[in-house]
Amino acid sequence: MLDVTLLGTGGVRPLPDRFLTSLLVKYRGREILIDCGEGTQTAMRKYKKSLQEIDLICLTHFHGDHILGLPGLLMSMGLEGREKTLTVAGPKGVGEIVSLFRQLGPVLFPVRFIEVHDWQEFYREDSLSITAFSALHSTVCFGYRFDVSRSPKFDRERAEALQIPLKYWNRLQHGETVAADDKIYYPEDVLGGPRRGIRLSYYTDSRPTEHIAAMVEGSDLLIGEAMYPDDREKARERGHSSGTETAVLAKNAGVRELWLTHYSPSFVNPGECAEQLRSIFADTVLPSDGMEKTLRFSE
Amino acid sequence: MLDVTLLGTGGVRPLPDRFLTSLLVKYRGREILIDCGEGTQTAMRKYKKSLQEIDLICLTHFHGDHILGLPGLLMSMGLEGREKTLTVAGPKGVGEIVSLFRQLGPVLFPVRFIEVHDWQEFYREDSLSITAFSALHSTVCFGYRFDVSRSPKFDRERAEALQIPLKYWNRLQHGETVAADDKIYYPEDVLGGPRRGIRLSYYTDSRPTEHIAAMVEGSDLLIGEAMYPDDREKARERGHSSGTETAVLAKNAGVRELWLTHYSPSFVNPGECAEQLRSIFADTVLPSDGMEKTLRFSE
Numbered sequence: 001m002l003d004v005t006l007l008g009t010g011g012v013r014p015l016p017d018r019f020l021t022s023l024l025v026k027y028r029g030r031e032i033l034i035d036c037g038e039g040t041q042t043a044m045r046k047y048k049k050s051l052q053e054i055d056l057i058c059l060t061h062f063h064g065d066h067i068l069g070l071p072g073l074l075m076s077m078g079l080e081g082r083e084k085t086l087t088v089a090g091p092k093g094v095g096e097i098v099s100l101f102r103q104l105g106p107v108l109f110p111v112r113f114i115e116v117h118d119w120q121e122f123y124r125e126d127s128l129s130i131t132a133f134s135a136l137h138s139t140v141c142f143g144y145r146f147d148v149s150r151s152p153k154f155d156r157e158r159a160e161a162l163q164i165p166l167k168y169w170n171r172l173q174h175g176e177t178v179a180a181d182d183k184i185y186y187p188e189d190v191l192g193g194p195r196r197g198i199r200l201s202y203y204t205d206s207r208p209t210e211h212i213a214a215m216v217e218g219s220d221l222l223i224g225e226a227m228y229p230d231d232r233e234k235a236r237e238r239g240h241s242s243g244t245e246t247a248v249l250a251k252n253a254g255v256r257e258l259w260l261t262h263y264s265p266s267f268v269n270p271g272e273c274a275e276q277l278r279s280i281f282a283d284t285v286l287p288s289d290g291m292e293k294t295l296r297f298s299e
Numbered sequence: 300m301l302d303v304t305l306l307g308t309g310g311v312r313p314l315p316d317r318f319l320t321s322l323l324v325k326y327r328g329r330e331i332l333i334d335c336g337e338g339t340q341t342a343m344r345k346y347k348k349s350l351q352e353i354d355l356i357c358l359t360h361f362h363g364d365h366i367l368g369l370p371g372l373l374m375s376m377g378l379e380g381r382e383k384t385l386t387v388a389g390p391k392g393v394g395e396i397v398s399l400f401r402q403l404g405p406v407l408f409p410v411r412f413i414e415v416h417d418w419q420e421f422y423r424e425d426s427l428s429i430t431a432f433s434a435l436h437s438t439v440c441f442g443y444r445f446d447v448s449r450s451p452k453f454d455r456e457r458a459e460a461l462q463i464p465l466k467y468w469n470r471l472q473h474g475e476t477v478a479a480d481d482k483i484y485y486p487e488d489v490l491g492g493p494r495r496g497i498r499l500s501y502y503t504d505s506r507p508t509e510h511i512a513a514m515v516e517g518s519d520l521l522i523g524e525a526m527y528p529d530d531r532e533k534a535r536e537r538g539h540s541s542g543t544e545t546a547v548l549a550k551n552a553g554v555r556e557l558w559l560t561h562y563s564p565s566f567v568n569p570g571e572c573a574e575q576l577r578s579i580f581a582d583t584v585l586p587s588d589g590m591e592k593t594l595r596f597s598e
Contacts, residue, residue, distance in 0.1 A: 013375050014338070016345035038371040039313070039338055046315035064374040064403055068367075072337040075363040076312050100399070104363055 002027050002128075002148060002198055002295040004221065006287050007043040009270075011204070011227055011240075011262035012065050019043040019289050020065050021262040023202055023223060025146060027128050030055040034144055034202055040069035041076050047290050051077050056123060058116075058130070059090030061141035061205060062097060071101040074111070082109045089114040089122060089132070091140040116142055119215070127151075127197070133215035135206030138239040143203030145215055150297050151175070153192035162189060198295045201255070204262040208241050208249040219255040220295050226260035226286070229273045243273055247280040257283045259291065301326050301427075301447060301497055301594040303520065305586050306342040308569075310503070310526055310539075310561035311364050318342040318588050319364050320561040322501055322522060324445060326427050329354040333443055333501055339368035340375050346589050350376050355422060357415075357429070358389030360440035360504060361396060370400040373410070381408045388413040388421060388431070390439040415441055418514070426450075426496070432514035434505030437538040442502025444514055449596050450474070452491035461488060497594045500554070503561040507540050507548040518554040519594050525559035525585070528572045542572055546579040556582045558590065 003026035008019025020037025024044070031053040033040070044051060051073065060066055070088075077086070088098050088111060095113045102111060114122050116132035123130040127149045135141040154173045164185050168178045178185040201216035204225040216222050226243030228235055235242045241249075243260050250258035258281055263270050270286040277284045285291070302325040307318025319336030323343070330352040332339070343350060350372065359365055369387075376385070387397050387410060394412045401410060415421050415431035422429040426448045434440040453472045463484050467477045477484040500515035503524040515521050525542030527534055534541045540548075542559050549557035557580055562569050569585040576583045584590070 012378065014341045014371070016341055038368065039341060042313045042315055042338060064371055068371045068374070068403065069337065072313075072363055072367045075367075079311065104367065 001297070002146060002200055004200060004293050004295060005047055005049065006223065006259060006261060006289070006291045007040060007047060007049075008037070008289050009261045009263055009287055009291075010037075010065075010289075011225075011264055013265050014039045014065075015265060017289075018263070020069070021204055022069075024049055025200065026053070027146075027148070028126055029053065030125065032123075032130070032146075033057045035060055035066040035204075036069040036073055037065045038068045038072075041073045043289065047292075052080060052082055054086065055125075056087045056089060056130075058132075058142075058144050059088065059094060059097075060135065060143065060203070061091060061137060061139050062093065063139065063205065066205070067097065070097075071104040074101055074107045075104070078107050078109060085110040085112060087112050087114060087123075089116050091116065091142060118142075131215070133203075134211060135203050136209050136212075136239070137205045137207075141205050143201065143206065143212060143215065145202075145219070146198075146200040148198040148297075150195040150197040151191075152195055155190050155192060159190045164190065196298060198297060200295060205239065206241060207236065207239060208245045213249050213253040216249075216255060217253045219253070220298075221257050221259065221293065222250050222253065222255040223259045223261055224250065225262045226267070226270065226273075227262055227264050228267060229270075230276070243270075243277050243286075244280060247277045247284050250284070251281040255283075257285065259285045259287050261287065300596070301445060301499055303499060303522075303592050303594060304346055304348065305522065305558060305560060305588070305590045306339060306346060306348075307336070307588050308560045308562055308586055308590075309364075309588075310524075310563055312564050313338045313364075314564060316588075317562070319368070320503055321368075323348055324499065325352070326445075326447070327425055328352065329424065331355045331357065331422075331429070331445075333357045334359055334365040334503075335368040335372055336364045337367045337371075340372045342588065346591075351379060351381055353385065354424075355386045355388060355429075357431075357441075357443050358387065358393060358396075359434065359442065359502070360390060360436060360438050361392065362438065362504065365504070366396065369396075370403040373400055373406045374403070377406050377408060384409040384411060386411050386413060386422075388415050390415065390441060417441075430514070432502075433510060434502050435508050435511075435538065436504045436506075440504050442500065442505065442511060442514065444501075444518070445497075445499040447497040447596075449494040449496040450490075451494055454489050454491055458489045463489065495597060497596060499594060504538065505540060506535065506538060507544045512548050512552040515554060516552045518552070519597075520556050520558065520592065521549050521552065521554040522558045522560055523549065524561045525566070525569065525572075526561055526563050527566060528569070529575070542569075542576050542585075543579060546576045546583050549583070550580040554582075556584065558584045558586050560586065
């Protein structure tokens with residue numbers, strides 16, 4: 001399962017009651033943060049998240065409202081005694097950004113970086129993989145997709161019928177072929193078909209493209225941009241998406257649920273657009289800061 | 300008069316209910332900001348202050364909790380269409396810091412910088428002057444003193460007795476000698492003695508030194524550090540002041556009122572120490588964020 005916390009929902013500038021857009025994903029004790037605008041460390045404290053559990057920070061792009069909280073976050077991690085390595089992923093140039101921010105700290109723990117590319121799976125831990133995909137903004141920008149794979153169901157009855165010793169079941173269950181007792185036991189003999197995992201996708205600061213729709217297809221939860229409620233022209237001029245455009249994309253991509261985020265400071269009451277946007281895509285949510293959800297395997 | 304707003308009272312790390320220490324001073328429509336940690340632009344919005352009126356930003360030193368809000372503030376000023384020049388004052392190296400932060404913006408309006416030195420009056424506008432003074436921290440650090448001078452009282456009766464034409468009164472009042480009508484009118488003939496102005500002093504991140512006490516002497520309001528309530532040893536180890544030490548300094552310096560600030564994140568309820576500190580210096584205040592006061596000429 002994936003625990004998802006939308007730490008902030010604001011674009012461009014932090015507001016007294018709205019942190020800048022940032023997403024925290026927790027998987028098996030590891031935290032992964034997407035974007036880190038000014039105030040993200042404060043949002044984490046507000047929503048009782050540990051800075052020290054962060055394993056990976058993914059930056060969508062290098063505009064200030066997505067990165068200027070990073071030096072303070074690194075500094076606070078260091079002051080709290082962090083020693084373990086942090087990884088920062090982002091577009092080409094992420095190494096220079098990290099080096100620059102480390103100087104402001106100072107930051108004494110190791111920080112490594114990953115330059116991501118379109119359609120690149122750059123992170124894999126246990127059953128979780130993260131894939132970057134190109135967004136379309138005024139500068140190089142990426143979205144991120146989280147996939148938790150689910151192992152096929154183990155068919156106990158069949159294993160018993162085939163008289164496979166109990167001690168080999170676990171290995172077979174994990175897809176391992178077992179050669180023992182002068183026999184070969186194949187996992188496919190005792191495993192069911194592929195099962196749906198969990199998919200979470202996130203992008204902001206982008207026009208709604210077919211490429212994005214393809215990359216986020218079938219997500220259990222898509223978190224996408226609504227810089228403006230319904231102003232396609234303004235969104236287009238500035239390389240953003242309106243809520244309407246993102247609701248259309250969510251519908252076309254067959255996602256299960258859509259959360260909108262990265263509201264312009266001028267977009268004061270996003271909730272007022274809920275009805276209109278749900279007429280396009282029924283499972284649209286217009287969250288406030290701190291919205292949380294646990295994504296689980298569906299039966 | 301000077302309008303003083305303590306935007307934040309926190310040291311080291313911003314907390315959900317405590318912005319990092321930053322002071323906003325307003326004088327005749329101009330705003331002057333001291334220090335700009337992460338979240339200062341949000342505090343300014345919360346307390347309804349205009350980013351665009353900022354004329355000067357004074358940095359005490361370059362530790363992250365005092366400067367990491369500057370890139371975001373510069374960016375927001377630019378996004379709001381600022382064109383007029385901003386001045387940033389601080390220790391040697393302030394030019395490099397400003398250059399670095401401008402790159403993160405981008406910032407298109409002019410930013411000039413001033414390297415301040417001990418006991419240097421580096422700013423003068425109308426009747427306001429600002430003087431930097433050396434603090435004693437783990438790195439080069441300055442406090443700032445604001446002085447508003449008050450012109451001597453104009454003695455109308457004496458001006459009438461001397462038959463000075465009314466049209467020259469204003470110039471005389473402003474200290475100008477007037478040569479006219481084959482006569483010379485001297486300001487000292489119609490002006491009273493020197494009058495007390497307004498003095499506001501501010502320092503954080505420092506041991507309490509005699510030099511500071513001398514520089515802030517007679518302040519109407521001193522804003523000083525209370526990193527810890529009463530732990531002299533810990534404060535000394537880290538180059539800070541305890542509340543007790545600063546109350547003693549305020550008493551020795553003969554200030555009229557003391558506000559404490561830059562509380563450690565572990566110093567949860569500063570108000571609890573009020574009684575103890577007031578037993579040292581009666582006019583001690585332990586503010587929360589957003590505390591405001593207007594300093595006026597006293598009669």
